[in-house]
Amino acid sequence: MQHLTTFKERRAAIKALLSELVTLESFTRDKARVDALIDTLESTIAAGGGALIERFPQAAVGDFLLAKWNADMPGKPYLFLAHCDTVHPAGSLERMPMRIEDERFYGPGALDMKAGIVIALEAIWALQRGDALPPRPVHLLLTTDEEIGSPYSEALIKELAADCELVLVMEPATPEGTLKTWRKGGAKYALTVEGRAAHAGIAPQEGINAIIEFARQALDIQQLNDLKHGTSVSITRVEGGSAGNVIPALVRAHIDTRALTVAAAESLHCALTSLQPKMPGARVSCRRLAQRPPMERRPELFARAAAIAESNGITVYEGGTGGGSDGNFTAAMGIPTLDGLGAHGDGAHATHEHVILSSLPRQAAFIAALLQEWDCAN
Ligand SMILES: [Zn+2]
The missing domain is CATH 3.40.630.10 (Zn peptidases)
Structure with a gap:
């Protein structure tokens, strides 16, 4: 005192x-x-x-x-x-x-x-x-x-x-x-989805639509949330496509993740860095930009x-x-x-x-x- x-x-x-x-x-x-x-x-x-x-x-x-x-x-x-x-x-x-x-x-x-x-x-x-x-x-x-x-x-x-x-x-x-x-620990990721550009009118069948590939990935990524145990995964920014008549070849997105334990952060990291493409010919990569451990x-x-x-x-x-x-x-x-x-x-x-x-x-x-x-x- x-x-x-x-x-x-x-x-x-x-x-x-x-x-x-x-x-x-x-x-x-x-x-x-x-x-x-x-x-x-x-x-x-x-x-x-x-x-x-x-x-x-x-x-x-x-x-x-x-x-x-x-x-x-x-x-x-x-x-x-x-x-x-x-x-x-x-x-x-x-x-x-x-x-x-x-x-x-x-x-x-x-x-x-x-x-x-x-x-x-x-x-x-x-x-x-x-x-x-x-x-x-x-x-x-x-x-x-x-x-x-x-x-x-x-x-x-x-x-x-x-x-x-x-x-x-x-x-x-x-x-x-x-x-x-x-x-909580936090990490930020950059997600890149690559498809193939094509004329949307003349040869849409030759394109690989990166936005559709991204959308399917996004639904999977959303499933990684486990709020009850303190794990959150949020796609916070997205940009993609090049013109109104072109099948989009590229999408870039940002992902914010939070976790309570090192184990949870690592399992998230594993899941995000091993995403596999859903569409034939598409490419998906996810890279960690910065992190603070829990x-x-x-x-x-x-x-x-x-x-x-x-x-x-x-x-x-x-x-x-x-x-x-x-x-x-x-x-x-x-x-x-x-x-x-x-x-x-x-x-x-x-x-x-x-x-x-x-x-x-x-x-x-x-x-x-x-x-x-x-x-x-x-
Ligand atoms: Zn402060």
Whole structure:
């Protein structure tokens, strides 16, 4: 409880830092603005003291930042993962102005996940001030491409996570205020169906209609859905045909898949990559474009975190989501991963995005306790 009081006294400072971060808009594709936010975070972390800071310059997205406390200590680090980019293009602040109503803090990216960055920093700083950081390195990685699937940071995330004791993902809690102990994995596929073009009037019999072949495949693909067990397969885009009087020779489609377990994701992958043509002479191929593996539920991790919270007067609950995060990568590597440690609130990616202000000191207290007691609770 001592922790919670400490953080409640920091409310003004917490609000001020959150306002500063939200004011700096940081749409993923807007490198200049994201870099400006990274500059601010770099100097803020430096001013907090005690951290070694490394900057990883990026060409296509904002630079990444890695801050290390207790850098010279032996032992496996605790690794915080947080992303600075948002889904809100520059100018969103005008449409959805930053404001506080009923103790809720509104603003683009406030919940997902600038408040999460503030919470992690507050927890680390408080322990540092009390000379109570755990006797091992504490790393905070700030990335800038999470909202587009982390194509540039995935390798670095995996490299840093590989020899970590615990990964703490600062994504927001579920709208119900729970930790995210499972996340579905997702993969995107490109489906190509090739037939043969022919004049629809003069020689239709010489054509192989790629749209008909696609339609038959689509009905089979639809059958792969198993919503009861969390598996979904959705054909999300399709284009095909060339002219009104030509038997279509080509169809391209996009498929979005989600699964709860690695086994389910793999069996989907198998089914999609071994589709066989139905019509003589047609060709069908399906290729995976990108994927995040599922984060499978590990009850022992939640139990340990919940026990630490409880002994500090905080009750936490668990839940899950169909959306992915960088935690999917580290969990799939077998590294203990706690996700959804960020702010409580609602409306991530939407215009009513907001943070419940009282959750910030609470989560900071929870995280400070996790850092201090995770080893002892083993
Ligand atoms: Zn996020």
